[in-house]
Amino acid sequence: xxxxxxxxxxxxxxxxxxxxxxxxxxxxxxxxxxxxxxxxxxxxxxxxxxxxxxxxxxxxxxxxxxxxxxxxxxxxxxxxxxxxxxxxxxxxxxxxxxxxxxxxxxxxxxxxxxxxxxxxxxxxxxxx
Numbered sequence: 001x002x003x004x005x006x007x008x009x010x011x012x013x014x015x016x017x018x019x020x021x022x023x024x025x026x027x028x029x030x031x032x033x034x035x036x037x038x039x040x041x042x043x044x045x046x047x048x049x050x051x052x053x054x055x056x057x058x059x060x061x062x063x064x065x066x067x068x069x070x071x072x073x074x075x076x077x078x079x080x081x082x083x084x085x086x087x088x089x090x091x092x093x094x095x096x097x098x099x100x101x102x103x104x105x106x107x108x109x110x111x112x113x114x115x116x117x118x119x120x121x122x123x124x125x126x127x128x
Contacts, residue, residue, distance in 0.1 A: 081109035
């Protein structure tokens, strides 16, 4: 599972070609069932306006892939980590890259599951 939280719909276009490649490699090369979950936390943007064409936004083609789920709300880290942890098979690694508050939430979610299974954290920060 690849989970990504962005502040605007426009941010989806920044990684367009990389996400296309990740999805291709996962399916065709590695034979993995990769699911992508994207949270768009842009004030005033509603799913029906974006997907219905009311917002003047160019959505990348990969958002329509069956393996991709786009949600128009804030990412609740505890819920995401908990859901994936319950469905995991074997060991699990969580990678976090973002602002401090996001990393704090990820670390808290990981700590709550220590001792319940094999789980590792890899973290990159956005601060200097």
